[in-house]
Amino acid sequence: MTAQSNQPPAGAEYLKAPGRSIAEDDSRTAELVAEVIARVRAEGDAAVRDYSIRFDKADLDSFEVTAAQREAALDALDPQTRADTEFAIANVRRFAEAQLGSLTEIEVEVLPGVHLGHRNIPLERVGCYVPGGRYPLLSAPIMTIVPAKVAGVGEVIACLPPNAHEAMVAGCHLAGADRIFRIGGAQAIAAMALGTETVPRVDKIVGPGNAFVNEAKRQVFGPVGIDQLAGPSEIFILADETGDAEMIATDLLAQAEHDVRTRVGLITTHRPLAEAVLAEVERQLGDLSTAETAGAAWRDFGEIALVSDEAAMIAYSDIIAAEHLQVHTLDPKAMAKKLSHYGSLFIGELSSVVYSDKCSGTNHTLPTMAAGRYTGGLWVGSYLKTVTHQWLTPEGVAAVAPPAARQAATERLEGHRRAAQLRLDRMQG
Incomplete structure (x- = not known):
């Protein structure tokens, strides 16, 4: 991870420097999330309900959206909007397939x-967090749920904040x-990671969210998998x-309107x-x-x-490893290869x-904060586990048992050593 700096890289000049670093102290967030996870582990649905009232001002009779409520949202x-959503779903599905x-x-x-191999096995149950956000982000459920279904995941669970727009429920359904x-926030992540009386425990949690969601994913990781830790x-x-x-x-500002902490640059x-x-950004903001x-995003985190x-x-681009990288050059395809x-x-x-x-089809759930230096974004492979196997014939045992036994003896x-040697001894006895 690289911290954003107000100093340009060597050999570069800032015409517009970022106003401040993206890094921030999140110790209070970590403490609060740890409390949420501990209570959900101990109290289950009761804790989830309490936090929903406290954070989302929502006291629901039931957390789960019924079939009738799904149909009503649809x-x-x-x-x-439905036609456009289905267009996006079709494109994401085609690319995932x-x-x-x-x-x-x-x-x-x-x-x-000596026969070795691997299989690609779909996960049994995945939890998709669908953020509420300032606006109904209708593409959000598409990007997490559709690839999971294409991969063959046994059961896909979606959690979204209680106050999320009804269109988001329809999007999850479609x-x-x-x-x-x-269920929203850290309590949703805790419920999916640990399981409650009504929310089943999942094997992996995917999808972006706010700082509390991100921190909750970090804290539950281990017994449950996560896709990534997403920054702004x-x-x-x-x-x-x-x-x-x-x-x-126009493209810089289109991304900047996501959040006041969006990082945008040329x-x-x-x-x-x-x-x-620089002049055009100021003109368009008008x-x-x-x-x-x-x-606010441009003022604090924009740079040229x-x-x-x-x-x-x-x-410089490779140091930043931006979540979204556009190439506007004379020969962009040649540049892309570099x-x-x-x-x-x-x-x-x-x-x-x-x-x-x-809607074009590539996934928009992507690595941020320079994580693009070691990983890609969410894709159909995120919902599969590639596991190896082996099987041996007597000829194979004769080939591998002696060096395996010698190496084990060297390692004391x-x-x-006995496990390596036993099969060989029986074959020769």
Whole structure:
């Protein structure tokens, strides 16, 4: 993880520096989340209900959304919104199916009689956290639930805040959630990780959320799997003299309106473009309806860095490892092949992050805070476990037993040596 700095990288110049670091003290968050998890472990549904009243001002008779309530949410969905949601679901499903098709199970004979292999086994039960957010983010359930269903997960549980828009319930239903619960925040993560009287324990929890959700995922990890620890959203754009200032500014602000802590930036080799983008961002903020959020993100975490050449642009980009990385250069496909660290790549100025955010098919649940240096985003493989197996013939035992026994003896592990030798002795006896 790299901390954002107010100093530009070596050889670069800030035309717009970030106002402050994205890092913040979260000790109080960690303490509160630990309390929530402990109470849910001890009290189950009673603790969940108490925290729902306390944090979400919601006292529900039942946490689970009934079949009738699902249908009501679906009926209330605007027809065009439903059609657009189904369009997005279809694209995400097609891409997930293609990804699944690329995964093969293997079995190879590495030595005569020594057969090794692996299988891709779907998880039994997955919990998908669906954030409420400032607006009804209709794409959120699609990105977590659809790939799980394509992977063959036995049961997909969705949790969303009690005050989430009814359209989000419809989205969970259309995406294929087997059960939907109106539980939000850290208590939802705790309920899915530990299980309660009404919420089943899951094997893995996926999906983004606020700082409390993120911290809860961190604390429950181990007995239950998680997809990743998500920080505030990020977008960086790499551009040369061919960049379009209006388009770049528009894409930066589109991401900035997610949250006041969104990190947005331009890395360019062309000073006139940098200056034009700086002016264009300020101009667009003047009539952007979400300027209160986007403007705060731009002020505090926005940056424009001027670098000397393409190599410096690539080097700085790879240090940041941005969640979303757009390439606006003369030959964007050639540039794309030189980039190694990012969550998802958008090649050419026609490929906006917003398309992936909503409906084009790639997943928008992506690594942030430089985690793109070691992992990719959520995908169909996130819902599979690749497990190995082996089987040996007598010829295989004859090949591997002697070196295994000798190595065990060298390590002074007598039990290991005996286990290695026993089968060979019986074959030779």
